[in-house]
Amino acid sequence: MQGDQVGFTYLLHTYWNEVYHFILKRTQNETIAEDITIETFSKAFDKLAQYNDQFAFNTWLIAIAKNVHIDFLRKNRTQNFIEIDDEDNISSTHAIADTTPTIEDEIIQQQNLKKLLDCIKQLKPDYQEIIQLRYFQELSYQEIADELNESLSNVKVRLLRARKLLAEIIEKKK
Secondary structure, eight states, X not given: OHHHHHHHHHHHHHHHHHHHHHHHHHHOOHHHHHHXXXXXXXXXXXXXXXXXXXXXXXXXXXXXXXXXXXXXXXHTOOOEEEEEOTTOOEEEEEOOOOOOOOHHHHHHHHHHHHHHHHHHTTSOHHXXXXXXXXXXXXXXXXXXXXHHTOOHHXXXXXXXXXXXXXXXXXXXXX
16 A cells, blocks of 8 residues: 555656646636546546556546546536527527525535535544645645645645545445
């Protein structure tokens, strides 16, 4: 396990900037680029045994990053509709959905939040803290690094591990 962590840390340090800047060019948003980059490394670490060493490692990572970005776009796509007005002019408009949650939606959200908090409580305290800082206080990676007096790369690695462990806990509860 320790060897894996050293290896993962090495790969993260070696390829982070390349993957991050690739995604940043596509998204033009630092927060989204960081999230997609973290998810890319998470998927890569999960599928490391499937890596074919006949190809460059960074090429494999970039391919994963592209797919994660495409998935992100699909999840966040807004629908466009064609609207014909009285004069038969065609104009493109964006659909505006009522996003006001119903009472049932609010109850479900509260139940889901409670389940999530119960899962988070199963993590080690340092992982609970970093999840809380990132997702509940919505601090940037740099703000977390400053708060914890740690390097930015350590914060990214700890958050990646915390998310992975949390996902495993959630999966076991299903």
